[in-house]
Amino acid sequence: MVEVALRHRFDHPGAWRSSRRDGFTLDVAFAAPPRGVTALFGPSGCGKSTILAAVAGLLRPQSGRVALDGAVLLDTAAGICLPPERRRCGVVFQDARLFPHLSVETNLRYGLRRAPRDAEGPGFEEVVALLGIGHLLARRPAGLSGGERQRVALGRALLARPRLLLMDEPLAALDAARRTEVLPFLARLRDAARQPILYVTHALEEVDALADHLVLLEAGRVLAEGAATEIAARTDLPLASRRDAGVLLDCTVLAAPGGGLARLGFPGGELVTTLHPGAPGTRLRVRLRARDVAVAVAEPHGISTQNVLRATLATITPAGEPLEVFLRLDVGPSQVLARITRDSLERLALRPGMPVWALVKAVTFDHRVAAAAAAPP
């Protein structure tokens, strides 16, 4: 359990010295579960990296408290502020920050050599294998690609045997191709890590792929926090106004014939998709965008749409846009959001409690909206 409460106001009293952050106030409190990834998600400048720096001890907030499984790292009221080197928070920085004068192997062992003897964690060989960096050990950081550098940085942080892993937009400095290269390693690391992970990002696809818990931030404040799937399904948050707003479904691959359509199972139904999600049994999380879901009041026939899910209309909520509404549909125990026009709402005389059919095209899933799922809790 990671408890974080921080208050910090950026300002310099002297008028001759001012910064972009002047007058910005950070005032947040949240708790992260003891295992899995807690994503701090919000637009640039919302204070999420500042939170991470304060947890790591690299920034001293004016007031606040940070505790990790009951161990206090910071408590300004009690005058406690452990230096970063005694907090045992492994940090993965956006810019990797590998030591340029040391080989990859020495970089990896830097934290390991300084970890307490009784600290438990995966061994050197195990981490090297997990991140696929065995062939890089003798090299210098300057000779690595951006993606390789970030993988080494992940290993270095993990090998320091931290009690908490902090990741500050670890993929933001990479191009799309490199991100796709590193993301699976992040997922593997998340599954292997025995400590909680705080993951700062402004990319929703990383949240979808990695986050179990989500803290939504805006302008230095917490808008919402909770399970990532629950937050994604809410229509009262700024997330809902995004074009890719929609629910996250944790799926298991039922069948994936070579050259054919794959079938994904989720609690309450199945989806047919053109994705190539991996072998049967693979778990993955799919973002089902609300604007990709259509609704019919009678079971449709003679249409190309592959997924016709029997559902019950639960609620109707405004969608921000005056002409549109969100429909929350119960599909078995799962929920699906559909975004339709008010015109359709009236034309079909939709009311909560009505049985409906949710229509989802098999081609609507692309790799951007699907990602390796979180490990089962």
Add this chain to the structure above:
Amino acid sequence: MTLGLAAEEWQAVRLSLEVATRSVAVSLVPAIAIAWLLARGRFPGRMLLDALVHLPLVVPPVVVGWGLLMLFGIRGPIGAPLHDWFGIRLVFTTEGAALATAVMSFPLIVRAVRLGLEAVDPGLEAAARTLGAGPIDRFLTVTLPLMSPGILAGTVTAFAAGLGEFGAVITFVSNIPGETQTLPLAIYSATQTAGGEATAARLAGISFALAVAGLLLAELLARRMHRWLGRA
């Protein structure tokens, strides 16, 4: 191999190298400490310290030599206890020449080291902290290696300047062949002696050669070091 140099001329060359080496040896560690204070320290009097360190650059060398004579003379406030309690005498000795040279070249070495230190990305030191490295640990394993190009530059500059220090040396420790007569002092003496033109020319040539060799060596080492640090 005498290169046509007389024994006392060789002596001047050897003495110059010895004085320059010893001056760098004594000033390197304090220079790194002062450079660190000036670059990273936040304390009252930082600007004063900065000015004090740079004084030898602007004060006439003869004045620096005179100041050393006042302080470290046998009856000076530092020289007297050194002499009475430890039997150390600096005036008119090679050690004194090294001290005068060290004081004169100190600002050069501090400036270079400070530039080297300011080129170190504080983010890397922060990374070392999060990996469990305490202050001394991270200074030795991260900061010091990364600032080594600055230390190298400072060392070479101070060494080269130390070979040629004249005013402070001659004022503090006089011009004693075999004891304090370094290359520039020997050249000066030769120009003051009838028929010394050839000696002066030879010694000047050696001074020039040493300076060029120093520059080339520094360049070579700097390239290697940058490659070692992964900066192309």
